[in-house]
Amino acid sequence: MNIKRTDSDALNATITIEVAQADYKEKVDKILADYRKTATIPGFRKGHVPASLINKKYRTPVLVDEINKIIQEQLNEYITKEKLNILGNPLPVEQEEIDWSSDDFKFDFEIGLAPDFEVDVKGKKSVTHYQIKTDDETINKQIDRIRQQYGKLVSKEVVEEGDQVTGIFRNDDEDINTDATFSIDKIKGKTNTKKFIGAKKGDSLELKTKGLFEDDHDLMSNLKIEHDKAHDLDVPVTFEITEVNKREMADLNQEFFDKLFGPDVIKSEDELRERLREDAKKQFTQQTDQKLLTDITEGLIEDTKFDLPADFLKKWIANNGENELTEEEAAAEYERSEKGLRYQLIESNILKANEDLQLKFEELKDYASAQIREQMKQYGHTNATDEEVDQVVARIMQNQEEVKRMSEQLQNEKMLKFFKDNAKLKVKEVTYEDFIKEAYDA
Structure with missing residues (x-):
């Protein structure tokens, strides 16, 4: 077995795998021998079919299957051993019809390599970090809206x-x-x-x-x-x-408070104002954090310059789906996904340089436990035991889609905190109405 890599440039290379007879002969011969023992062919007793007939009938498909297995194993091992950071998957280079009666074979695979680059999280320009006021005027407007709604x-x-x-x-x-x-x-x-x-x-x-x-x-x-x-x-x-x-408008009385939050949860206008202020702050923080994460992400994509193996990626996109795409369709899909790919590479670069940002299994379990406890509280189960929570978490951790969703949420939270600590931010306090106008050009 001989494997070598030939670089076309910094982003494109070809991996050549040479398979010799010694690499597959023993395995192919064993499979054919087993076939001979069990094959049922008219005119011959079971186990007495001539080896030449078995070879003629089965050798080529067995050989093709075995060589494909060898190639895939060796290709994966080589990429791992050489620590190649590839984009997409290796693409086989088309060749003329293979002569499967030969003893030795050679296969070429194109690969696209991830670029080397540095990320400057701090950046040259500051990013606006909006903070929405929860002043008396804002709370008064909210109370008026709710009183109108329930009036x-x-x-x-x-x-x-x-x-x-x-x-x-x-x-x-x-x-x-x-x-x-x-x-x-x-x-x-x-x-x-x-x-x-x-x-x-x-x-x-x-x-x-x-x-x-x-x-x-x-x-x-x-x-x-x-x-x-x-x-x-x-x-x-x-x-x-x-x-x-x-x-x-509805009157500010106990009946009104009970309609909003349930019996006797809020008992005065002052308590109502404090509750609305807390709820507004949580809601506003979610919105401003999402805006900040979006702005920093777009800024990093714009400011972090590096090339991609675009031609290879278009070819990979064309051949990677359930249905093969035309060159034009693949090019259009590449244009749609390029920004996302660039940010994936930028984020991966940041994660490699900051091990504490990488997700750990115990972190994910703790995150799931906290979410479950919060959901239980919302349904009135305020004193859930550790055993109850652990049982729910165990079920969730068996659901791949749920694990993926939570992993993305937790990773986003960790990245957001990292950006808050390291990016160049300009805090701007605004009303909610001004935030909508400035942030979304409403």
Whole structure:
């Protein structure tokens, strides 16, 4: 057996495996001898079939199977022994029809090598780490929203600001005849709003769909039209008002507190404010952490420069799926997956340089235990024993999909903490509304 590697460049190489007769003969001869003992061929007694007939009938498929096994084993051993950091899997180089009557064989495999590069986590530019305020104004707005949500509707005759109207949108040409209910606050612009303010039940308003609502998605849902059509629709409609309602806020009393959190969990407005502040902080932290992780990831991909064996990877993509792809399809798939691959390599580089970031089995078990305890608390089981939790964790650890999901979550948490400790961050305190506008260009 002879194996060698020939480098085309820093990212591409060919592994050549030469298989000699001595590498396979003993195993092939044994398999054929066993076949001879058990083969049932008309005209011959079992165990007395001539060896020449067995060789003629079975030698080639047995030889092909055995050589394939040898090649795969030796290829994997060589890659491991040489510590080759390959991308994808080795691809066999096409050759003319193999003469299986020969004694010796040679096979070539293309491989794509991962590039060598360094990662500068700190980077040149700072990344904004948003922190959302949970000040009194934010909590007041949230309490008002909840009181509105749990308040009661009071029927009215005349529309005023903040009211909720129900009616029918009509346009015969566009086949629009739909019931709709919405708050006046959803209407866009003073001109449109003035048409509603002071209107009465039974009135019919002349409106235009373009710029009618602050959000085109409201137009889509209220007129029951398709998403793409809603963005460009510019037609006149009538709106016949059938109901006018004012939503009165719910009182801040024990009945209200119990509806929100269960009997006697919250007993005062001060306790409500503190609970909402804690919940908001957790929710906001999840959102700002996800934004930070996304921004740092994109920054690392942009700033960490290295080449990839693109041609090899496109060829590997074309041949790796259930169905073979064309060159154009493989190129398109490579474009879609390139950023993800780059970040995988960057993350792998960081993990190699920081052993404490690498997941350990005990860490994963502890993480699963903490999640199980939290879920049990949510269902009222606040005093779960270690034995109960361990039994659930044992079942989870047998589920590969669940283990993969938790591993990804824990790895993300560890990477996030690492970035917080090592990246160049610029803390910016904002309201939730400003965070949405700045972070997502809303």
